[in-house]
Amino acid sequence: MLYPLKFRSQYFEKIWGGQKIKKELGKDTGKLTNCGESWELSAIPGKESVVTNGYLAENTLDELVEIYMGDLVGEKVFDENGNEFPLLIKFIDAQADLSVQVHPDDKLAEKRYGTNGKTEMWYVVQADEGAGLYVGFKKGVTKQQYNQVVKDGNVDSLLVFYPVKKGDVFFIPAGTVHAIGKGVFVAEIQQSSDVTYRIFDWNRVDASGKSRELHTLEAEDAIHFDDTCTYKIPYEQVENKSIPIVNCKQFNTNILKFNKTLEKVYAKIDSFVIYICIEGKAHVVYGGEAQPIEKGEVLLIPATITELAMLADGDCTLLEVYI
Numbered sequence: 001m002l003y004p005l006k007f008r009s010q011y012f013e014k015i016w017g018g019q020k021i022k023k024e025l026g027k028d029t030g031k032l033t034n035c036g037e038s039w040e041l042s043a044i045p046g047k048e049s050v051v052t053n054g055y056l057a058e059n060t061l062d063e064l065v066e067i068y069m070g071d072l073v074g075e076k077v078f079d080e081n082g083n084e085f086p087l088l089i090k091f092i093d094a095q096a097d098l099s100v101q102v103h104p105d106d107k108l109a110e111k112r113y114g115t116n117g118k119t120e121m122w123y124v125v126q127a128d129e130g131a132g133l134y135v136g137f138k139k140g141v142t143k144q145q146y147n148q149v150v151k152d153g154n155v156d157s158l159l160v161f162y163p164v165k166k167g168d169v170f171f172i173p174a175g176t177v178h179a180i181g182k183g184v185f186v187a188e189i190q191q192s193s194d195v196t197y198r199i200f201d202w203n204r205v206d207a208s209g210k211s212r213e214l215h216t217l218e219a220e221d222a223i224h225f226d227d228t229c230t231y232k233i234p235y236e237q238v239e240n241k242s243i244p245i246v247n248c249k250q251f252n253t254n255i256l257k258f259n260k261t262l263e264k265v266y267a268k269i270d271s272f273v274i275y276i277c278i279e280g281k282a283h284v285v286y287g288g289e290a291q292p293i294e295k296g297e298v299l300l301i302p303a304t305i306t307e308l309a310m311l312a313d314g315d316c317t318l319l320e321v322y323i
Contacts, residue, residue: 002071002302004284004291005056005064007049010039015206018095020185024126025091025296037092040298041274043085044194053291061085061300074271074303077323086116086323087251089274089298090188091125098180099212100134100155100200104222105174109195117174119250120190121233123319124168125278131183134159135231136176143225150216155200162232169233169245169255175224176231187276189321191250197222242320254320258282262310266301271323273301280316285309293318 011029014036021038022029029035042049048060065085070078103118137158149155197219205211235245242254281294286308293299
């Protein structure tokens with residue numbers, strides 16, 4: 001019988017990373033001095049998440065999909081994605097500005113690599129005073145203007161800057177130029193893709209004096225210059241109820257802030273559910289077992305589980321993700 005699954009975090013050193021994954025989430029990032037990313041749920045080849053609880057411990061996520069198929073991810077999700085788990089969940093700590101980048105959409109990614117594209121969203125877990133995100137071009141920017149600023153080395157002059165605070169939500173469709181600004185710590189929910197086109201890297205170099213590779217030519221065809229999306233997503237927080245914050249073809253995300261016992265029913269969605277704990281602690285009760293989840297942890301609820309109970313240990317905030 002499948003059950004709520006926990007996975008081992010994977011930590012990655014980045015030139016722009018810091019120490020918030022350790023300080024904010026209490027994770028043991030070892031000797032990494034600039035830990036930029038903590039991957040919580042991944043089926044990216046070579047970076048597959050490993051189960052840590054129950055009889056399936058030490059199995060990888062891709063192995064589980066291959067064995068349990070629709071029972072794990074949902075029949076419709078399996079029909080559409082096969083053995084490819086469709087989402088990737090991360091925490092990202094930007095001690096310095098991330099590169100300005102763009103991701104291809106499904107059509108372009110399929111044409112170039114035979115993979116899906118990368119639509120994503122950010123939930124701001126913590127932000128330093130004055131910190132913010134760069135999302136989308138200013139109104140009316142053309143491909144000609146873009147090509148000129150690429151040559152001039154000041155792509156950031158065309159971007160919209162959003163000051164942010166804890167709890168802010170941003171939706172980043174594939175084709176949107178963006179960058180996480182220094183001092184921002186986010187939870188990221190995205191399509192399972194590691195394809196990134198780096199357009200501008202703030203003219204910085206590494207310890208050996210080398211700049212990172214740019215992908216300006218590949219990026220030009222990936223950018224949606226005519227996109228009019230609302231990137232910052234407004235929502236009203238209501239206690240003890242799942243509140244939708246992002247609904248798109250690639251994933252749905254709700255925010256759940258609760259302080260009592262809740263009964264959850266998933267019979268209508270035919271999908272796995274991912275819980276990302278943003279604040280506090282709770283227990284997920286299923287089959288007579290109580291599985292704890294606390295800040296910085298992720299639980300994968302298989303699609304065959306259609307009912308369970310959530311017990312809050314004080315105030316708890318979760319992101320609730322499904323297809």
